[in-house]
Amino acid sequence: MLRGDSGPGVAMAMRMVVALAGVLGAERLMPVTGAHIDSCLYHGQAGLDFAEKLASLGARVAVPTTLNSSSLDLMHPGLVRLPPEDAVPARALMDAYRALGARPTWTCAPYQSAERPAFGENVAWAESNAIVFANSVLGARTERYGDFIDICAAITGRVPHAGLHLDEHRLPTLELDCSALSTAMLGEEAVWAALGDVVGRLSGSGVPLLTGIDPASVDEDRLKALGATAASSGGVALFHVAGVTPEALTPGPGWAALPSTPVTSAMLRAARDELSTVADPSAPLDAVALGTPHFSVREFEKLAAALAGTRPFHPGCTVWINTSREVLAQAREAGLVQAAEERGARIVADTCTYITPILAPEERTVMTPSGKWAWYAPMNIGVDVVFGTLAECLASARAGRVVRDDSQWN
Known part of the structure; x- marks a missing residue:
């Protein structure tokens, strides 16, 4: 592919994948079974030029590929108030990714589809909440792929053999003890989002292990809320919930030695207040x-x-x-x-x-x-x-x- 045997579009994509492998210190590449593309959201002419260049060179995705939220709502024309100078290229960008063979799913939650990766599958997903959900809730494996490299991975079907694709990088690095949180409190999805804010701030780009949570209080939407906010307030791409998520169903080696921090209800209320920018508790609402x-x-x-x-x-x-x-x-x-x-x-x-x-x-x-x-x-x-x-x-x-x-x- 790098030589151009599969065409100039594939060669262009492979040059980027190989360059990323060099940055990450990967000694080889590895195959993926699917991809999710974030770069279909229009941020400027460069993104459109890149996608159209790949398409003009004959590139096509080599694995099943979904598309993230776009800049337009095609189901409700006129709802997005973009001026023509932005709306026209935004639509052209959507068309370019369809020309590359991706499915027009236009969602930041590809994991809600019936077709989603299984435990242990290696994929190349972009979009922070999709990444953390795939890794944590599904037990699939993806690094935090960003714009441009996501479509290159989809075209080549390859990613660097590095990062969260490897067992050793998926182990928890810290424990967050949630045993002080009541089951009633954890019945609210927004509380899980506030917990995600706390988790992101405490974890940074580490791999947190949440303990002390009753598995009966957990469902996918709550884990979605947790992961999405943790990926926003921090760099979390993988979390474990003891007894719940697929890689934390039983205690692992080294769990007892992890640095541990208690999470309290006061911390979640503080996160709620930090996520609010309105001071008046009874302000008019638009x-x-x-x-x-x-x-x-x-x-x-x-x-x-x-x-x-x-x-x-x-x-x-x-x-x-x-x-x-x-x-x-x-x-x-x-x-x-x-x-x-x-x-x-x-x-x-x-x-x-x-x-x-x-x-x-x-x-x-x-x-x-x-x-x-x-x-x-x-x-x-x-x-x-x-x-x-x-x-x-x-x-x-x-x-x-x-x-x-x-x-x-x-």
């Missing part, structure tokens, strides 16, 4: 943002149940739900979306409200149960954020102002 990472079918089920018998949302507060087109189709077929839409919620697919101009200019104070949305939205789109549980968000959306329930944080 919008609520759900689904970052993208809403799952199970989250639509929980939302529908929470909305049963409730009144519509306040006319001055828009509830935005970000999800993938695949999940949206499943949720609609199951009758799980209608309750939210009947109360005034709006659906966003293919992209997300914290990375593209979707919120109206007057929507300046936004509440969310997503640690990732709370982490990035103030910088990306210049809004003030209130971080809270789903129940707090829904109560606030009905009231048109921030409504707190501190009992959910004890």
